[in-house]
Amino acid sequence: MIKIQPVTLAGQVVRLEMLSARHVPDLTEAGQDANIWKYMVYGTIQTSSQMAELVEELLRRQEKGTDLPFAVIHLTTNRAIGMTRFMDIRPQDHALEIGGTWYEPSYQRTAVNTESKLLLLAHAFDVIGCIRVQFKTDSRNIRSQEALERIGALREGVLRNHMILHDGYIRDSVYYSIIASEWPGVKEYLVRKLQRSAKD
Numbered sequence: 001m002i003k004i005q006p007v008t009l010a011g012q013v014v015r016l017e018m019l020s021a022r023h024v025p026d027l028t029e030a031g032q033d034a035n036i037w038k039y040m041v042y043g044t045i046q047t048s049s050q051m052a053e054l055v056e057e058l059l060r061r062q063e064k065g066t067d068l069p070f071a072v073i074h075l076t077t078n079r080a081i082g083m084t085r086f087m088d089i090r091p092q093d094h095a096l097e098i099g100g101t102w103y104e105p106s107y108q109r110t111a112v113n114t115e116s117k118l119l120l121l122a123h124a125f126d127v128i129g130c131i132r133v134q135f136k137t138d139s140r141n142i143r144s145q146e147a148l149e150r151i152g153a154l155r156e157g158v159l160r161n162h163m164i165l166h167d168g169y170i171r172d173s174v175y176y177s178i179i180a181s182e183w184p185g186v187k188e189y190l191v192r193k194l195q196r197s198a199k200d
Helices: 021-030 048-064 111-128 142-151 180-199
Strands: 014-018 068-074 079-090 095-103 132-138 154-164 170-179
Touching: 014 111, 021 048, 021 068, 021 079, 048 068, 048 079, 068 111, 079 111, 095 111, 111 132, 111 180, 132 142, 142 154, 142 170, 142 180, 170 180
Parallel strands: 095 132
Antiparallel strands: 014 068, 068 079, 079 095, 132 170, 154 170
């Protein structure tokens, strides 16, 4: 059985630190673009009180042991520019999901996401000892699906009518996974991609 504990994961571009109420002001500022929330299950979050409620909910899930949420800190600015988390943690199966990820638009399609995924996956496989890491995305979110496929995640299938969103939309979810035997290849790809970003 795997054991997941609070941790700080530091790279060259970002630091993933345990989410807390002190991140609310930065996250509120980072989350002002409505497009961030288009496919997120919680709906649009743009006020300080809404962000505080989300943080409180994620911390409650952490207490239950199902989630481990992180604030994504951009090292150059030392600001929280988004969130990500381990979720659907299943210690008995040595498995978890990476999700709930969003970034301020100016940091999208940059080294921020590449390094965040590398830090999370390396911790999951190399430190925690996971044999499976999964991802899920709204079937309408083609950009997210293409990004997962680029890093080497395998598309497993679609859960039809998987969940009803805040606006009543009935969402199909596309599931992806990386398993332990695939991790070395994925890791190599992410490291190379980061090295290319550093040269640009």
